[in-house]
Amino acid sequence: MKSSSFSADVLDVVRLIPYGRVTTYGAIAAYLGSKRSSRTVGWILNSTKGISDVPAHRVVNRNGLLTGKKHFKSLTTMSKLLINEGVNVENDLVVDFKQLFWDPNLALSLTS
């Protein structure tokens, strides 16, 4: 292990995700720019797994599907965390995902 720094941007955005909200890999990648792609966000979170500072459970794929649940301690950890925050999860899918979706592009930018 060594790498670090590179993920700073991604981790920063993930930490900013409000309680009870979720976002997607693509949204984060889009916010950071074309430098990183959705996949890049994924491998970064892989490095963050185990770090409480980063609510990776709030990051899902573009379908609102908990694709990363398998990387958590348990397959139910991710869904439990979300449900605990008030996010309804059914069949590993975030209910009303579009309503709970938190877009960093809208939240972090936009002066008005």
Next chain:
DNA sequence: ACACTGACCACTG
């Protein structure tokens, strides 16, 4: 330097 892999996304058949 090369090949393979991966918490993705989109297109094509």
Next chain:
DNA sequence: CCAGTGGCCAGTG
């Protein structure tokens, strides 16, 4: 609807 393929970027052997 499901399977396959390409593109994307970085890590590891």
